[in-house]
Amino acid sequence: MTEAADRLARAHASGEPVEPVRELLTDVDQAYAVQRELARRWTGEGARRTGRKIGLTSPSVQRQLGVDTPDFGALFAGMAVPEGAEIPVGAVLQPRVEAEIALVLDADLTQERHTITELIGACGYALPAIEIVGSRIRDWDISLLDTVADNASAGRYVLGGTPVPLPAAGDLRLAGMVLERRGEPVSTGAGAACLGHPLRAALWLADTLARYGEPLRAGDTILTGALGPVVAAEPGDVFEARIEGLGGVRAAFAKETV
Amino acid sequence: MSVAVMAGVLDTAARSARAVPRLTEERELDVPQAYAVQRALVDLRLGRGERLAGIKLGFTSAAKMRQMGVSDLIWGRLTDAMRLADGAHLELGNFVHPRIEPEIAFLIGDRIDERTADPVRAIEAVAPAYEIIDSRYEGFRFSLPDVIADNSSSAAFGVGAWRAPDTELGNLGMLLEIDGRVAETGSSAAILGHPLRSVHAAARLAATAGLALEPGWVILAGAATAAVALERGTHARVRTSVLGTVEVTVHD
Numbered sequence: 373m374t375e376a377a378d379r380l381a382r383a384h385a386s387g388e389p390v391e392p393v394r395e396l397l398t399d400v401d402q403a404y405a406v407q408r409e410l411a412r413r414w415t416g417e418g419a420r421r422t423g424r425k426i427g428l429t430s431p432s433v434q435r436q437l438g439v440d441t442p443d444f445g446a447l448f449a450g451m452a453v454p455e456g457a458e459i460p461v462g463a464v465l466q467p468r469v470e471a472e473i474a475l476v477l478d479a480d481l482t483q484e485r486h487t488i489t490e491l492i493g494a495c496g497y498a499l500p501a502i503e504i505v506g507s508r509i510r511d512w513d514i515s516l517l518d519t520v521a522d523n524a525s526a527g528r529y530v531l532g533g534t535p536v537p538l539p540a541a542g543d544l545r546l547a548g549m550v551l552e553r554r555g556e557p558v559s560t561g562a563g564a565a566c567l568g569h570p571l572r573a574a575l576w577l578a579d580t581l582a583r584y585g586e587p588l589r590a591g592d593t594i595l596t597g598a599l600g601p602v603v604a605a606e607p608g609d610v611f612e613a614r615i616e617g618l619g620g621v622r623a624a625f626a627k628e629t630v
Numbered sequence: 631m632s633v634a635v636m637a638g639v640l641d642t643a644a645r646s647a648r649a650v651p652r653l654t655e656e657r658e659l660d661v662p663q664a665y666a667v668q669r670a671l672v673d674l675r676l677g678r679g680e681r682l683a684g685i686k687l688g689f690t691s692a693a694k695m696r697q698m699g700v701s702d703l704i705w706g707r708l709t710d711a712m713r714l715a716d717g718a719h720l721e722l723g724n725f726v727h728p729r730i731e732p733e734i735a736f737l738i739g740d741r742i743d744e745r746t747a748d749p750v751r752a753i754e755a756v757a758p759a760y761e762i763i764d765s766r767y768e769g770f771r772f773s774l775p776d777v778i779a780d781n782s783s784s785a786a787f788g789v790g791a792w793r794a795p796d797t798e799l800g801n802l803g804m805l806l807e808i809d810g811r812v813a814e815t816g817s818s819a820a821i822l823g824h825p826l827r828s829v830h831a832a833a834r835l836a837a838t839a840g841l842a843l844e845p846g847w848v849i850l851a852g853a854a855t856a857a858v859a860l861e862r863g864t865h866a867r868v869r870t871s872v873l874g875t876v877e878v879t880v881h882d
Contacts, residue, residue, distance in 0.1 A: 546871040548803035550819030556692050560817040560854070562803030562871075568812065600815075614819075616801050616871055 373402055376521055377409040383508035387462050392509050394517040403520035404584075410523060411446050422593055423447040423476075425503065426577050427524040428516075429567040429597030439516050442567060444577055445524025447593060453504075453530045458626040464506035464527035467605040469623060470598035471551045471559065471613035473544060473570045474501035474531055481578040481588040491575050494590075497535035498544075500615040502551075502623040503595050504528040504605065529595060532621035542617040545569045549599035551613045558611075561600025570596040631657060637670035640780055643766035649726045652767050652776045664775035665839065671781055672707045680709040683847060684738070685836060686761060687828050688782045690821050690852025700774055703822075705835045706782030708848060714788040716876045720762070722862055725785055728764040729857035730878070732806045732868040733850050734799065734818055734825040735759035735789045742833050742843035749833035749843075750826055755792035756799065758873045760866065761850055762786040763857055787850055790868070790876030800824045803871040804854040808864060814855035818870075821852040828852055 376393035383390040397403050415421070428434055428442045453459055459467075478496035506527035509518050519525050541547070544563040551559040567573040573596045578588050588594070599615070608627040614620040631639075636653055643650040653659055653667070676682070688704040689695050695702075714720060722728070739754025746752060764785035765772060777783055799818055806814040818825050828851035836843050843849070860866065860880050867877035 543871065546803040546805065546869065548801040548817035548819065548871055550801050550817050550823075552819075552823075555823065557817075557819050557823055560820040562805060562815040562817060564803075564805050564812045565815040600817075614801050616803055616817075 373397065373406050373409070376406045380406070380410060380508050380522055381413065383465065387465065389465055389508055389510040392513055392515070392518045393521050394515045397517045397521065400516060400520055403517040406521035407445065407523050414448060420449045421446055422449050422452060423595070424577060424581065424588065424592065425524055425526050425595040426573045426597045427519065429573050430565055437514070437516050442573060442576060442597065443516065443520050443524050444580065445526040447526065447529065447595065451526060451528050453528045453623070455530050455533055455621055458624045459504060459528055460626050461607045461628065464504050465508055466512060467504050467506050467527060467625070468602045469551065469605050469611050470503050470505065470602045471549050471600060471615065472501045472503050472598055473547070473563065473566070473596050473615060473618065474499040475574055475594040475596060476535070477588055477590050477592045477594070479590050482582055484579060484582050486575055486578045488571060488575060491571060491578060492538055495538045497537050498541045498618055499535055500532040500613055500618040500621045501595055502530045502611060502613050502621055504623065505602065530621055530623045531593070532619055534619050536618050544571060547618065548616040549613065551600060551603060551611055553603070553609055553611050558603045559600040563599060565599050566597040573597045633663070633666050633670050636667045636779060637674060640667070640671050640766050641674045643726070647724055647726050649768040650766060652772055653779055654773050654776050659775040659779065661775055661778060664778035667779035668706065668781050671779070672709065675709055675711065680711045682707060683710045683713055684708040684849055685832055685843065686782060686784050686787070686850035687831060687852045690828060698774055703831055703835065704778050704782050705832065706784040708784065708787060708850065712784065712786045714786050714878060716788055716790050717878070718788060719879045719881050720786065722860065722880050725762070725764045726766060727770055728762050728785060728860045730760050730762055730806070730860055730866045731853035731857040732804045732814070732816070732855055733759040733761050733853055734821060736795070736829055736849040736851060737792055738843050738845055738847045738849065741845055742836070744837040746833060749829050753795050753829060756795045756873065757792045758790040758868050758870045758876045759850060760788050760868050760876055760878060761853070762860070788876055788878055789848060790874050793873065797872055799826060802873065805869040806855055806858060807867045807869055808858055810865070813858050816855035818854055820854050825851040
């Protein structure tokens with residue numbers, strides 16, 4: 373497990389993807405232990421956790437990896453890119469973008485099994501989000517164990533700046549999503565693409581983290597999961613996501629190689 | 631093969647629900663010739679008493695155009711006999727290998743011809759819709775001229791409740807539910823970036839063909855998601871965020 377953590381930390385430090393770590397791990401609990409070890413190292417270096425992301429929320433991605441469950445990773449302040457700022461080339465290895473609904477909590481969720489009403493009650497507001505996922509594993513050659521160990525392939529995230537309280541956001545299951553590049557829709561979808569309903573994904577996260585001993589807290593941001601197919605990003609790309617009921621958000625990648 | 635013979639082959643294929651080889655396997659066919667075949671094919675139907683009821687657009691996403699190696703949309707003609715009621719039951723045996731896709735439909739209020747300055751102002755209403763596409767070719771495989779000649783694979787369509795086109799249509803969530811489960815998710819933005827662009831495209835393509843779009847006709851704007859194959863007993867429902875639903879059931 374230490375070797376897996378070291379290998380992934382090396383990719384982070386060098387900016388060079390590494391070989392998969394799955395052969396070093398026996399099960400998903402060990403993969404989460406690696407994720408936690410990396411988070412411990414980053415926190416030790418001063419990183420501040422801002423929330424969680426949910427991954428593997430679409431049926432097609434789950435089929436691709438041969439799993440029937442989502443996974444989660446940690447978000448840190450250093451991953452949050454203000455809208456309008458450019459994402460430097462190399463900040464995320466092998467970057468891909470996806471549009472998501474972000475939920476921001478104003479209460480803790482500490483139960484082992486929450487109800488939908490408890491979740492809704494704990495949500496302060498929703499925001500449109502673009503997540504830039506990346507893999508420290510070469511060529512995205514990932515299994516479930518690889519991506520879980522690699523912090524659920526988290527990279528950066530951009531949040532829209534206009535909060536919408538949950539009751540005003542409408543039916544998130546039916547919320548349309550379009551992700552555009554140069555005026556062309558490169559990914560389209562709807563709320564139901566995220567585990568059937570973005571709130572169902574959030575509920576899974578709340579229960580799972582409580583059992584894991586690190587429950588969601590007031591102030592946490594939850595990236596609930598992709599609402600449509602993921603799109604590879606190139607230097608210079610500018611993406612705009614619009615989510616019905618929530619407005620829009622832009623993510624811009626710098627042109628020049630540093 | 632003449633245009634009339636090719637139209638006859640496709641007409642027989644549709645009426646007997648038996649697939650035929652691609653026309654282009656035996657001869658060259660360009661796009662203008664393919665549209666001539668389509669017109670002759672639909673004329674056969676009109677000769678049997680069917681009436682034109684609108685037009686459909688296909689390849690309305692940049693991804694689909696790239697996949698087909700084309701730079702423009704395709705279109706087809708809808709007749710009254712192709713129209714099914716919301717909640718209708720259909721017979722699988724009337725089709726070769728039908729698929730369903732969720733769409734947005736527009737109802738034409740005022741005639742749209744080459745003199746129409748803004749076709750969007752001629753739109754009276756909008757509704758959720760489904761289209762049953764059913765290539766008459768073996769294996770649902772075809773070249774661009776093949777599919778155009780085959781009336782752009784159109785086989786049937788259904789429209790939900792009309793409402794005034796006063797709502798923003800650019801990014802409506804659209805689900806295709808099969809037997810109550812979500813099979814495909816998408817957004818109306820997948821239709822040319824905004825479904826109203828299909829109204830302009832329909833006006834342009836119809837004008838090029840010398841066809842006026844008449845009041846009461848329907849424009850099927852294009853698919854919001856991939857198509858799903860229909861099987862015996864399938865219940866399919868298109869659910870949209872603000873336009874409501876429309877559904878169809880295949881008989882057991």
